[in-house]
Amino acid sequence: MSSPLPNLPSSTSPTLALAHPTPSELLSQCKRNGVAWRGALSLEAYLRREEVLSSQSLTKDGGITFWILIDTSETSSSRTVLAGCETYRKKALVAREGKVEDIISHGIGSVFCAPELRRRGYAARMMQELGRALEGWQTEKEGKECLFSVLYSDIGKEFYAAHGWEPFNSAHISVPASKNISISPSDLPTVRPLYEKDLEPLCQADESLVRASLSARPRTSNTAVALIPDIDTIRWHHAREDFVGQELHKKSPQIKGAMVGSEPGKRVWCYWTRMWYNNNPAESKGNTLHILRLVIEDEKLSDWEGSGTNHVNGAGSMKHEDSIAALLVMAWQQAKEWNMEEVEAWNPTSAMVNAARRLDPEAVVVDRDKESIASLRWFPKHEGCIAEKIDWIGNEKYGWC
Template sequence: MDLPKHDSPHLHLVVATPEELLAQQNANSTEWRGTLSLEAYLRREEHLLDLPLTRNGGLTAWMLVYTPPDSESRQVISGCESIKKRALVANGGKVEDGVAHGVASVFCPPKFRGKGYAGRMIEEVGKRLEGWQVEEGKRSAFSVLFSDIGKEFYARHGWKPFPSAHIALPAKSTERERGMPAVRLLKDGDLAELCEADEGLMRGNLTRTSRSSSRSTVAMVPDPATLQWHAAREDFVNGELHLCEGSLQDRRGAIVGDEAGSRVWCYWTRLWTKPQDEAPSTLHITRLVIEDEENPSKVNTIAALLRAAQSEAKASGLDEVQLWNPSETAVAAFHQLDPKVEVVQREKESIASLRWYGEGSWDDVDWAYNEKYGWC
């Protein structure tokens, strides 16, 4: 079949049928299945569709299709997915709830690449998401994606690259050092209360910082549905491949302290890579929460959490512990454990990118809490 040019009126952005989504998952599995077999990857994607974050339309599968003239048939050219997420937008000391969309699983088969189809699709998706799954007369706050092909392609189509840095420590079996506070591992049952406290802390910080700024500040909410989605991905992989022992449900992160207002905690998720891959298997700290960051003792407290994360990474068969876009306080804690570690500025993979739908341009927006929990 002869295919049209990328600007043809016979190319359309559509929501995929279940059959088209399955065909696309078969096609993109070579890039996105990681350590899983094709059969396991397809089961994982079906499983993830039935989570609170993604069920009942929370996930939308988009396809760019070619419909030949005088025909009702259509051929899928490329595809991606979007996940609806809760968002906060702060302006002038006021914080409002909004809708954000995370774009993921962008894929164009090799035979269709280099023809402008992926650019056509992603540009149309970006425009469609502005009014997608919001109340009539309203619009989405923003959409995000995490580029593995550098900064230029998505920037050309409306997504601004934002800071994409990380700092890492090696996995290491270690005991708590003298002078460090006690650490307790977090279970599934701990997360709802901590998410509520974290959201309250976010709202308060955004309110204060936005009072003296003319810019908009946005954030995605690390709510239980988001954390459950991350946990379900790693649970499925571990259940298939038996990569680490014990119940992961009892090891979702770690916390220091019991008194609200002075605690520090983190959530984490495990990513196992293939032995032949260059990328290390990583325990990602998806969110680090510091209730009283101005307290100088918090550096030592965070260091205790990092020690626990290193031990967990080692026990899980991983190579390193990684934190995205660390604060100065967090960097100081990493340096307490290893003075030689450096903050790495990523230029190619996992480039955090944001498309703004509000007033002004993307240059008028700050992205707060740009951490791994927002990835999809």
Template sequence: MGSIGEPNGHIELPDKNDPAIQLVVADQDEIIAQQEGNSIEWRGALSKEAYLRREVHLASTALTEDGGLTCWALVYQPSPDRKRQVLCGCETIRKKALVSRDGKVEETTAHGIGSVFCPPEFRGKGYAGRMMSDLGKRLQSWQAEESRRVLFTVLFSDIGKKFYARNGWQPFPSSHVSLVPTTDSIQGLPPVSLLNSEDLVELCNIDEKLIRNRMTRSAQSTRSEVALVPDISAIRWHHCREEFVANELFGRHPDIKGAVTGDVGSRVWCYWTRVYTNPREESPNTLHILRLVVEDESISDFAPATAEGVARQKGSQTVSAMASLLVTAQDEAITWDMKKVQIWNPTSTTLAAVQLLDDKAAVQHRESESIASLRWHGEGSWEEVDWICNEKYGWC
């Protein structure tokens, strides 16, 4: 067996079911140690020092402050006189969510799980699985008010679909469609207005009302619907992240956060974020569409794109409006050295807009990275649950 170094000697690596192993809220020293360990894999284009500062910065956003962010550690402490040893760790972010079932829409607390990390020397012992098993049980009531029960938790797996499914987080549709930024122009698209940070609050509030209305109409279904709310705190967490990285790389950050087109009542808008990857890796810098909204409730739907749906939507004003937004996103991608524009889980309308700009564009289904996974804590089976508005804004 291996050993865990300690000031007074060493101890053998424990069995994953050892009663001296427990899941705890990490202290500050344990948090820093975890971040230093995972920085090699997750710092992207940042230096290690900048990555550590970014994590502190992100912890102070409206989404994560005042207990919104919890850092967890699976620790081993065989006796009270020994310092506890962290075997692996993760983070959870409290998120506002909606659940539609039994004829009503209920507001609830959800948790997004991220930064799951096990140091290399402790891998292969089942510790990560033990942590996720304990965490799944703990999160069912974590930070939940009596009127806002935790009905589901989510994560986005970068290690495929099997590990987290074994521990209760089932893989849900995880697809995207991409555009390569280009300066080629298309005539006849409607004009757009650019969105700055201060423009987003009102649009986020409208979007939440639209989602509630649409979920209310489907609440009579025998299936449950769940959605993470794309409120301003969720959107600004992503923008805080991109601004920090841009300031580190370029000494400035982007002010344009999205675009809108159309008249009130029939507008289409989107928000985006720029993600810079590690230049030593193959993954390209990508401008992600965080959320794409159609205001006209008679047009929008949540169904995944189909060939038949795309054919029905071609030539519509909504498709032209979306295409105009995506052209603006392509322009922003070029300005900030992004190699792709990507939209998660596109509807038929979205795909029709993308194909108006690139007729060869097709939906890609992810099998290993950013696999949207959900654990259902409500009544019934997860197989009776539809996760709607599953777009990039929900990632953590």
């Protein structure tokens, strides 16, 4: 039998506050939320995966922070964890009034409240407290401002929006791996695979492109924000992929992306990650190969054009459609090899949409309204809808946490 609940405080009680869990509290919280979030893993493997992900270059040395909501009137030895979450420190850029600033941001994940504690307002109170805490969290240590934080809602748009995290574009297009594609690879540009060793210099080149794009924005443009797609972020995604691959298939994927072209400044490339949710290694349902990031090295293009409230970029990038289609073909091949149900790309440009439809003419752009809704809280005071005033650059899967 479960232990009876203590006398629970009101969610509006002044004695409620954020704290950092003890190791035993963190383990207990992981065991509870693992029931919902372990995906294809056993609970024991899920706990090991979380340890691995907490020791990556992105997350070590304070890169990840665990938070819980507690009643400070309780003793530390018997306190009840009312709700919990974790945050990831992320390098970010903000462009406004003709200037580009290096800042830190925080991505929020694993928001969890035990079933017996739900519908009491504890998760809402935690998010209220967290929003205030993150505005100054680690800023003194890093010597940089924190102007925004992000999260990816799996419970619709309303809850987090009520606490300051407004929903932004959350669209995707997918190509099923089970269907034969309607294009021959021989009709497309030559594509080569990318391996882990290839990614660090590519991420550095990508960051330079993002900075140049932001610097070129007119002073009168919307404020723009971007999570930097650095190698630490990408290695975190791949550590997750490698762990689950080993657990399910006794091997880790080696091909991490694909590239068309070889001359810097003229290449088109992407990298991806495989996410398994089906605990039967022989079944593909629910498994997805996500395109983490698509990069077009063309100084005449800016990946912010049309990014405000329009998820499909109508700017002139159609000349790269063949190259993107070639990348998608290799991704599709990898999806089939690793028992994925589909290949999915977030917030696709028009060129990505057209390329996907060359593989599958029935591919449609889906606007998500329930799961993985990209949401952003802007800390400076503002009036009106932030999603209409801020362009979120590179709002792709790499930013997810």
